[in-house]
Amino acid sequence: MINYKIKDAEFIFSKGRLGFQTVIESFENAKYINVVTYSLSAREDFLIELLHKATIDGIPVKIITNIPGRFNEYFSERNKEKSKKNINAYLDKLNPNKFHQLLSTWFNFSNHSKIVMTDQIAYVGSANYSNLSGENYESGIISRDNGFINHLVREVIPEIESTSLNYFYSKQNEILLDCIIDLLSIEDYIQRVLTDLSKTSYYVTGKNYETGKEFNDCKGSDYDLRWNRLSSVAGVLDFFKDHMDSCYLIDGSEEMEKFKREYKLRVINIQRKVNNICLKLRETLSFNETEFAMEMFERNRVESQIEDRTSEYISFLQDLSYEEKILSKYDLKKDLIFLLDSIVEYLDAICWAKKRIKNFIESDNRTNTEIDNTLTSENKC
Structure with a gap:
């Protein structure tokens, strides 16, 4: 377990509006964007488009996500085919080549945490990086605490990333993206x-x-x-x-x-x-x-x-x-x-x-x- 006392945070309880709206409004001025989520929108939507625009502007983006519907075992061909569609949809949506090689994509199949952040502001809560989150009751915190932001970048996200799979088969591509x-x-x-x-x-x-x-x-x-x-x-x-x-x-x-x-x-x-x-x-x-x-x-x-x-x-x-x-x-x-x-x-x-x-x-x-x-x-x- 990783603990951290936050000095500056605001509690957000939302429905009808994205709980991390303030964070995505800061994307255009960010030095980097990190998204940790359980799921993404089923179809292309404005949230993915925001990340695409960020990479066009030269802002590096990292996404760590689960793939809902992907299981460790499959007990029928029907379930396997259904899962395959979900997996392919995520692979297609998060292909770094579609994001000017400025998207670092990771998959973690035990992740249920949600973080949407830049170098200046962070949301941590229950809302997935999905437009459907705006339709649900969601709660979380938004913080501009530099110490907390650094803690997320240096401790929390690397911990999740350490048990994640990179998009590319080639280890070299992972290094080249960092370059x-x-x-x-x-x-x-x-x-x-x-x-x-x-x-x-x-x-x-x-x-x-x-x-x-x-x-x-x-x-x-x-x-x-x-x-x-x-x-x-x-x-x-x-x-x-x-x-x-x-x-x-x-x-x-x-x-x-x-x-x-x-x-x-x-x-x-x-x-x-x-x-x-x-x-x-x-x-x-x-x-x-x-x-x-x-x-x-x-x-x-x-x-x-x-x-x-x-x-x-x-x-x-x-x-x-x-x-x-x-x-x-x-x-x-x-x-x-x-x-x-x-x-x-x-x-x-x-x-x-x-x-x-x-x-x-x-x-x-x-x-x-x-x-x-x-x-x-x-x-x-």
Whole structure:
């Protein structure tokens, strides 16, 4: 048994409306969506369409469901055929290839729990992820407690998943789906970095590289924060390169191995460019106006000036140091454009990698044969 005390929760008792309505209204702003349910709607409905739309928008979705009508044993061919229809309906409805390879589908035949959640809000209760739930009396809780949400993601869902069957027969496809989700996270972060740098350097480069995504702490005009983030770009890309190296430790075909080598070479090449330019930018951006003014003051110290015109001379040096700082940034125009273009190149590499991974998944569409237990041994082969 797993226990957790929730700090922030609201009890929901519903009929005539989905108890998790507030959660599905937040789907479009989610970083991920998780659904744990006993059953889904018998036919295509708006709830499945919401998940489909989310994957179109690049939001990864995980579903863990039972299949009502699937039994451990069958005592007649009629019951077996009826179960087979239900199983095939679920396999067809939840085929990851229909969801742009952003749906991770799992089946758990002892699951009766119900969870509908995003990274911001969670529903836990009696309602299945089905439009029929709106017609029944259902009860549950809705919580925005970050600790509880993390608990569901790190403890509860992995526990259910550990005894579940993945949609695909190939273990590699399961790993590749996770790789696509990792790439999406990387892509999202780098897009925000690119917008960050574009806004900060626009007055120097005159070029707009904005992606439509940005960090919440940079919606104003906090240029210092943006420039400081610039200094960590190389480190961020280093981290993600290492992360992707670990993701691709997959024993695959010769074509898969070739893809891994190509991806690594692309990333290393871009990484080298970004590291070199960031080192140069760090040196320029560390320019200190006060230190520059004092150095000039000491270097050009003249006794007569010191005695009669010290304040005027210091003011002149302050203006000079400010102009020097501005000029140094304008001198960086080519370097900044090169940096921004390199980040765009990195995003292109991610896009290329996602497409290649999807092709690998589509090339092996074998469904996990343990899901449909109505098949004979001959049929499974």
